[in-house]
Amino acid sequence: MSQYAAMSPSLRAQEIAGLKTQLSGFEQLGCQLDMSRGKPGREQLDSVSDILTVLDSGEQCCFAGQDARNYGQLAGLPCAREYWADMLGCRPEQTIVGGNASLNLMYDVLARGCLFGLPHSPRPWCQEAEKKFLCPAPGYDRHFRITEQLGFSLIPIPMTPAGPNMDAVEEAVRDPSVKGIWCVPKYSNPQGYVYSDETCRRIAALRPAAPDFTVMWDNAYCVHEFEGDFLPFPDILSLCADAGNADMVYEFASTSKITLPGAGISALAASEENIRYHLGLMGVQTISYDKVNQLRHVLYLKDRAHTLALMRRHAEILAPKFRLVLEKLDEQLAPYGIARWNRPKGGYFVCVEAMPGTAKRALALCAGAGVKLTEAGATYPYGLDPNDSMIRIAPSLPPLEELEQAMDIFCTCLRIAALEKLGSI
């Protein structure tokens, strides 16, 4: 075995032929395998489905003179606010507990910016002649699509293993039309990078030209280690406040990958000034979020320590899947010098950086063999990967045996794409 780039064209042709035979074999299996999204697998869902029975009577809903079953308590059940404050290291008054989707909380914050402006906005963003949003890339496609839909120009910022390239960020925020930045500080989507303390500190200390510049701090994987110990993370609210930027940041989290993805609870954390502002607008939008489900979660998850214990169960299910993916990549791709990848300790993704110009082709081959991956380019603003090279693998959904097959197919396809790119006679 040797590096493909060093092979002669004729040897490459031979290699392709062999791999294509292999691929035909896979195709005949008629697989339907999905590694496209960070969906927990059935085993994970089963492992937490006790949550369905933890709240089983009306009496449990009544305490402190309140009834979780009735209207009211816009900011969330006090015990749920305490839970999230404990999880995120902030104060309950700095939280709003939402419905089943933190994405919706993010959307609403930015939509309010567009419709009404945020507390420090000179005017609603929809009245700005031009507005831009910083998108560390590769990143999370759903983040990018929110700001795209709301009319922002998406400005890519290179990602590094320590987080977004802060020189580039500091330079970019000198433009007053730059209104914010997307961040996934822990186990970034898709690379699994953890922002360094230095990066967090520099973000908190930004001096943006826009008075309403907004850091969208999506702490989606705050307790989501699948390997090794829990990694503490800084309270970004305190960091920003200490740097004189208390109102600059909104932090988000959810139980989507702690309990049930479709039926969890979410949280927004921000300065008390920001919380007041958003509650004022939210009070017209809704009466309250589902406090029965908030209570169900508090009864089930209890606190941070208990949540971390529960996350070990997820880790036990997830770790073998990530290990398998890395083994397959090590065995089947490493020898040919056609890709590199990260080795995350948490989060939901492995990111493969393939030889430039091969990602789309490889994924098309995969699709033909019944293996669905996140669309090539999806991790870049507008779905445009300038190098056509970044591939996001989400190993969580398929059972191990299916994942093994999917990875065999993926590696075969990526090898074919690389060989085609390098050329053969």
Add this chain to the structure above:
Amino acid sequence: MSQYAAMSPSLRAQEIAGLKTQLSGFEQLGCQLDMSRGKPGREQLDSVSDILTVLDSGEQCCFAGQDARNYGQLAGLPCAREYWADMLGCRPEQTIVGGNASLNLMYDVLARGCLFGLPHSPRPWCQEAEKKFLCPAPGYDRHFRITEQLGFSLIPIPMTPAGPNMDAVEEAVRDPSVKGIWCVPKYSNPQGYVYSDETCRRIAALRPAAPDFTVMWDNAYCVHEFEGDFLPFPDILSLCADAGNADMVYEFASTSKITLPGAGISALAASEENIRYHLGLMGVQTISYDKVNQLRHVLYLKDRAHTLALMRRHAEILAPKFRLVLEKLDEQLAPYGIARWNRPKGGYFVCVEAMPGTAKRALALCAGAGVKLTEAGATYPYGLDPNDSMIRIAPSLPPLEELEQAMDIFCTCLRIAALEKLGSI
């Protein structure tokens, strides 16, 4: 006993003195009674809390190749869409099943109109120089506040026992800046009126100047009889489609007053064209609503027939409360000719039309004696009741004995306010 208007000033002075003594007595009781919002009472919540245990295993969540616990199915669980289609008399493809608040679905439809426009909009509403919304009044304060927050001028339309004054509506929609109307077609909030077939037909057949005129059809009380048989209602989607206005209407409903107000499910029904449009935008806002709770509701409520049977239980709890309110009004107010009121058969409110200029004063007196009612004026756009006369009573929350006391206090206060207004020596 005689009509206050016919009394001599000196007799009125005597009457006031007696009533004020009575009120002092009430004040010394230190009541804390709340008739301000249409919140179900504890007994109602207890009567449906079996819903908490109807879904108690992960297996129940898995069927038809789907898992309700996982991400996906933006438009809602198919069985939940079927449930709502059955309830509203439309087709499942015409529905989106939402989270715990239909108010949030309404807000989102109009916010999308502002940010992006609706399918027939020449431009996003936030780019319109002027935009207006028709508000049949008295009406629901939360409706009015949504359109107020989104920057519409609120145009009051007189309510009649058959629904909004349709001559006024037909005249108003000739203005192209009029973008929509709020409707509560069955047991209107607060008067409990049911729109006549003629009104529904005329609304469906409107020929508004604005191509994107929108009927916000909040069918909040579609199965909410507390007296008499279920009153069938027309499918507004068909009526509009038949009149060539298929895309003009959005219907809303929820289980907030069927199961649990803070933890129910909601629905939006509209033309398939509108559904497609909104799903396209919604797909950026969220991944899915809480399908576990949707499933819980379908298991518990089953279908329209079963839901109607369950509504009889609510009726048994609510009917005595409404009866008590009407008895008190008949006994303590009718003799003095100082107010009139409706006698609804469903919904959540009794609306008292007091002598002009007395509502605020009466409610201030009530507040002083510990009885909270919906703020005077709240049922009018901008909170401005031109006659200071409309008072909304929400009898559902307090237990019967507290309600009795609250009504005694209310009647006393309204009598004092009327006497003060009429003048005494």
